[in-house]
Amino acid sequence: MNNVFFFIPYNINYLLIENKKKSNKFIYLYNDDYYFCIKVNNSIFINKDTNTIKLSDDSFNNKNKLFNNELNKFLFSWDNLFFNKIKFTGKGFKFKKKINNLFLYFNRAHKCFFIGNNIILKRLSKNKVILLKNNYNHLINDSILIRNIRYNNIFTKRGLRFSRQIIYKKKGKTAAQ
Structure with a gap:
């Protein structure tokens, strides 16, 4: 089982929305200027103390690390230069x-x-x-x-x-x- 961890900066808010009929989960990331939505079909764990999100994936995918790095850079770039x-x-x-x-x-x-x-x-x-x-x-x-x-x-x-x-x-x- 592969896990993807990504850190959400403290100036970005997040919201988890679940559709129980279709078993879909969405993570909305937003601040005053931008918003971003991630559709997730697997299990999610949100740690509010450290502001990290853990996505668990049952299928093996070697691009999880790339996704993690790119998403972290993307979130960091919202308020930084x-x-x-x-x-x-x-x-x-x-x-x-x-x-x-x-x-x-x-x-x-x-x-x-x-x-x-x-x-x-x-x-x-x-x-x-x-x-x-x-x-x-x-x-x-x-x-x-x-x-x-x-x-x-x-x-x-x-x-x-x-x-x-x-x-x-x-x-x-x-x-x-």
């Missing part, structure tokens, strides 16, 4: 931030820009930007899109990178004598 910091290095490189759009000037003939959708951009310094979003997967996709505009060059170490990304430097041609 995830962030990612992007740095760029290079002489003459600059950027402008207008609303939630990022215009990058990299001494190129064509325009490089990123139009943010439901994302908060904050300028930290001359060469640092922080991205804030409540969905972790969308944040990672958006930050990878920005980083792909100008890769970090291994010869000159110029370009866009994540703040804690490891930077590789390629050796130049030197006469070893």
